[in-house]
Amino acid sequence: MLRSILIVEDNPNDVELTIEGLKECNLANEFHVAKDGAEALEYLRYQGRYADREKGNPAVVLLDLKLPKKTGHEVLEEMKADPDLKAIPVVILTSSNQESDLARSYHNGANAYLVKPVDFENFTEAIKHLGIFWGVLNEPPPGSKRRL
Numbered sequence: 001m002l003r004s005i006l007i008v009e010d011n012p013n014d015v016e017l018t019i020e021g022l023k024e025c026n027l028a029n030e031f032h033v034a035k036d037g038a039e040a041l042e043y044l045r046y047q048g049r050y051a052d053r054e055k056g057n058p059a060v061v062l063l064d065l066k067l068p069k070k071t072g073h074e075v076l077e078e079m080k081a082d083p084d085l086k087a088i089p090v091v092i093l094t095s096s097n098q099e100s101d102l103a104r105s106y107h108n109g110a111n112a113y114l115v116k117p118v119d120f121e122n123f124t125e126a127i128k129h130l131g132i133f134w135g136v137l138n139e140p141p142p143g144s145k146r147r148l
Helices: 012-024 037-044 072-081 099-107 120-137
Strands: 005-008 031-034 060-063 090-094 112-115
Touching: 005 012, 005 037, 012 031, 012 120, 031 037, 037 060, 037 072, 060 072, 060 120, 072 090, 072 099, 090 099, 090 120, 099 112, 112 120
Parallel strands: 005 031, 005 060, 060 090, 090 112
Antiparallel strands: none
């Protein structure tokens, strides 16, 4: 009963590293990638090309802050204001170590904030820990639909 992991990232290299890190910890979760903030919200709300996607919220959203169309901050704000999305855990996964981004993210309901390590091995290791915790160990809120 594993739910998917939504990766919201516009940098193809960071997407590849994130997926590689998640795969290295042998997660069986499916991954979905949204390349901008608007696409992420369409996916979560079953809109546009995602209108017919399988029902169920992701186990976690790994959200970059610097995105086209809608920023990560905007996505987070909209998710936490939406009764159907607010319980989905959101991990900010960003290159920004600015205190204002950190404060704003937690103020708007982020569950965790991780500055992307520059070093490949450290990045992969951090992603493995994220994947294991959010994809396997963390218990979803009561009433969340789990995917098979």
